[in-house]
Amino acid sequence: MTRMRSRLCAAALAFACASMAVPVQAAPCQGAGTFDAWLASFKQEAASSGVGPRGLAALNGVTPDPSVVSRDRGQGVFRQSFEQFSGRMVSSYRLSRGTSLIRQYAATFNRIEQQFGVPAPVLVAIWGLETDFGAGNGNFPTIRSLVSLAYDCRRSAMFRAELIDALKLVERGDLSPGEMRGAWAGELGQTQFMPSSYLKFAVDYGGGRNLIHSVPDALASTANYLMSYGWARGQPWGPGTGNFGVIQQWNKSAVYSRTIAYFADRLAALTGQGKGQP
Numbered sequence: 001m002t003r004m005r006s007r008l009c010a011a012a013l014a015f016a017c018a019s020m021a022v023p024v025q026a027a028p029c030q031g032a033g034t035f036d037a038w039l040a041s042f043k044q045e046a047a048s049s050g051v052g053p054r055g056l057a058a059l060n061g062v063t064p065d066p067s068v069v070s071r072d073r074g075q076g077v078f079r080q081s082f083e084q085f086s087g088r089m090v091s092s093y094r095l096s097r098g099t100s101l102i103r104q105y106a107a108t109f110n111r112i113e114q115q116f117g118v119p120a121p122v123l124v125a126i127w128g129l130e131t132d133f134g135a136g137n138g139n140f141p142t143i144r145s146l147v148s149l150a151y152d153c154r155r156s157a158m159f160r161a162e163l164i165d166a167l168k169l170v171e172r173g174d175l176s177p178g179e180m181r182g183a184w185a186g187e188l189g190q191t192q193f194m195p196s197s198y199l200k201f202a203v204d205y206g207g208g209r210n211l212i213h214s215v216p217d218a219l220a221s222t223a224n225y226l227m228s229y230g231w232a233r234g235q236p237w238g239p240g241t242g243n244f245g246v247i248q249q250w251n252k253s254a255v256y257s258r259t260i261a262y263f264a265d266r267l268a269a270l271t272g273q274g275k276g277q278p
Helices: 006-013 035-048 053-059 066-073 082-089 092-104 106-116 120-131 142-151 156-172 195-201 215-228 242-250 254-271
Strands: none
Touching: 035 053, 035 142, 035 156, 053 142, 053 156, 066 142, 082 254, 092 106, 092 120, 092 254, 106 120, 106 215, 120 215, 120 254, 142 156, 156 195, 195 215, 215 242, 242 254
């Protein structure tokens, strides 16, 4: 399931350009001029923030996508109850598939739990809910989506920051611009990281920090995210626990976070790994 997480919004809004003797002004949104003028200004902003030639080249030939802006402006209020949402999302297929994947990647999950303390059922629950275990990562060109949302005036500051971080991923060599395809709002990979979180939390578990194509990288990076927000090794994750509070850092929606915990509970019962309730 793809969406813009409020935790990432806050991080992006905190973005500030690197200091220079003559500060580069943030690129204004579309109301201030043509797209070409905006893009030229944004390239200066990105360069002042440490993006080099390889990252800047990802902007060559890019144009805004009006359909992305329409999606952003057309988002409705989430109104499903926990019972409705979890009943739809935690299906018999996902339980069966999740259990199979826990067995298939047993060695990887053991390594992840030893390093980060996060058990397999929690990671697989997130993986299944976000992209159906990598089957639905999204097919929107990430750079174009972020350009479109940064150029739009509604949340331009936030998306400029995410776009700069996406260019830094290209500069760092994690992904090529052509590989960067995901959800319409810029989320990437099998557990849907925004570029700011990808840049901060992605780890290399054999795939070169490729959260799109490498299952171990995606799972370990998700565990790294949760550990960084205070995941307690060996402790339960049900509502009211400290670890549930960490799950809420992944997604602040009460319905969604409860569904992650419930899905993980079901997987733990089927595999004998971890415990959701105190």
